[in-house]
Amino acid sequence: MKIAFGLGAVIGLLLTIVPSVLVAMGLLDWQTHATLMTIGMIVWFIAAAWYPQPSKS
């Protein structure tokens, strides 16, 4: 599960930043970029919230 949530977190962050670069390069329209960022936000918060925290000694 740790790997799955870790992967989810990375995907969430990639969906947040990569679409904007594609918009700047003229390869993606703004609306798709905004939609992908929203999906990235949801994925990031779910994955990061459920990612196992190191136990406190």
Next chain:
Amino acid sequence: METTTSITQKLDALYEYDREPVHEKSFHGIGKFLGIYAGEHIAGTEYVIGPLFVSHGVTASDFFLGLIVGNILAVLSWAFVTAPISVRTRLTLYWHLRKIAGPNLTILYSLVNAVMFCFLAGSMISVSATAVGLPLNMTMPTLSDMMPNSIEWVVVVLLVGSAVTALAILGFEKISRFSSIASPWMVLVFIAGAIAVLPTLGVQSIGDLWSVANEKIWTGVPFAGQTKFTFWHVMFFAWFCNLAMHIGMSDMSLLRFAKNWRYGFSTASGMFLGHFIAWISSSVLCAAAAGSVAPGPIAYMGAGIAGAVSVVIAGWTTANPTLYRAGLAFQIMTPDWKRWKVTLVAGVVTTIAAIFPALMMKLLDFVALYGLLLMPMGAVIVADYWFLPKLGLRNEYAAYRGLGMSWPALIAWLGALAAAVALPYEIFFVALPGWFIAVLLFVVLSFFQQKYLAGAQERGLQ
């Protein structure tokens, strides 16, 4: 006098768990500090500061150079002023200041701090309200709005303020955890929003960046009614926007957990992510929004719903701990009240302050004032620790003599503030001379207190 003693005892009880110096087993690694500082300095207010610089007509070269120099000076202040005393005393600011200034003056300092915390949290609630009001088509406040500009604004601020206060009452730990989760994502939202609007500003390739920066973003021409800012404004603001934390020594409470003083350099993560990249990004968004400075709309224009949500989260997660700290400080005046009731009062004060857009639109001035008010006590701590022993004077004199209030510290505080206000310069530039004035006053008056007054008292007793 009895009331003051009671308040002091209650205040001491409130901070009881912090009374002892931090033990070695509680020290944190460098990674923890890098994370804390990066998260702490990516706040909702970063969405306002960049646009305010744009509105004041900073040129691109002044902006970048000012931020680089100012942020480096801020990091050096943490590393060479705050951290060395923090790791030697291992105490919070409260307990260390108490030994120097005496318990009564420390109460006064805490109260001033609490009021400023309320206003700071208020500005963050205003920031969040600009995003919450987006779906309602609310009329956004503009640079010239000092008073509420619509009923919708007042209602939205009241709603956001109530929610922030309720969450602060319900629990601080969970919000703190949520804040740490949100931080990495928020940095990327700032960057992504700015990158996505570059084509609308006319950037077709990387080669266009500098010319667009000069012609469309940091044009060097102030907006109507705004004063012109130069390199010096940017540099001093970047250096002193956290004046209370570094030179004012508030971050002793955090850096006392550092393994050594070099951990002070970890503040670079916050300075160069929050106070560099985020300010650049919000400036770009402001230019793309044709000069709008309302954080909600400009973030939405760059990043859509994610941008608007990031404004709400950035404002909320930073307003909450600020409100919590304000409640903690206010509790000294209402020792019999429960924590929830004090936080509620702090929340009401904060929300009322947030109704006035002036707090957000004059954020640069407010932040400068906040630092200026608390800075002299940092100067007193530095003078007490480094200079008094070298002059053959005793440091932590209030604790040594059991004084309720150190009058050299009080006069140094008020005298430095009065001198700073009297100086014929803008508020951004008076803190530096003010620091030297505070040090000088404290050292001279301590010399007088310890060499003459104490000596005269002892001779009188004989």
